[in-house]
Amino acid sequence: MAGFRHHAPASVDISMVAYPSVTLLVDLSEGAGVAYETHGRHEHGSVVVGLLPGDFRTTGRGVGELLQIRLEPVAAAAMFGASTELSGAVAALEDVWGRDAGQAEDRLRAAASWDERFTIAADILGRRLGAYPPVDPQVAYAWRRTLTSRGRVRVDGLADEIGWSRKRLWSRFRSQLGITPKRAARLVRFDHAAHLLAAGHAAARVATESGYVDQSHLHREVTTFAGLTPTALAAAPWLAVDAVAWPTSSPTQRPARGSERIPDLR
DSSP states (O other), rough: EEEEEEEEEEEEEEEEEOOEEEEEEEEESSTTEEEEEETTTEEEEEEOSSSSSOOEEEEEEEEEEEEEEEHHHHHHHHHHHEEEEEETTTTEEHHHHHHHHHHHHHHHHHOOSHHHHHHHHHHHHHHTSSSSOOOOHHHHHHHHHHHHHHOOOHHHHHHHHOOOOOHHHHHHHHHSSSSSHHHHHHHHHHHHHHHHHHOOOOHHHHHHHTOOHHHHHHHHHHHHHHSSHHHHHHTTTTTTTTTHHTOOTTBBBBOOOOOOOOEEEE
């Protein structure tokens, strides 16, 4: 999780870059707060953003605060139920959690510091973690292997490792996490490449290090997942704050829970 403050005298428009997690955006602003545009809709308030949300943008002006929480799909399924309904979708947090959403926002907004907010959020999430049955252990293992391999694992190999047929893994993985194993691997590999590009690495080198056939292959995948060229993705504002907001984030490390050094978006 990470906290954000924005001070925008003019309107700010930031497109979300696909990431291998279900994302909670909890709006803690006073007044109008942050607005979201997706699939032709314009909404306000806290939202749950599923995997592969497509064209999703945050907009707003003035002063506001936002708590962003990234949930592995395995954890999201235990909090929201099977993630199939959230894949490719954006839902108001109130529609998912009911009146608990408003109570959570009130507790977080009243906290005296961001560290206190992180503690409250962890408590809220922990209490909801067992709201739904967990995913199959084999599915959880397949997700972890996909993540730690940076998307460079074959579905047939995963099926062999867990002792399932390829068809069974495909079916269970998709029904419980809302994405196919192959698509998940492509998303994880894209995310690794996107952050290398944002760090200033040349596209040709990124293609090689991320396991793409060539630079053209990288270009096609970036266009598929972000709707941008590799050059434009490297400068995407959504990625620009990741090194500050998630300083220890990696496929094998959990992100830091945060501190008072909250990114300021201007």
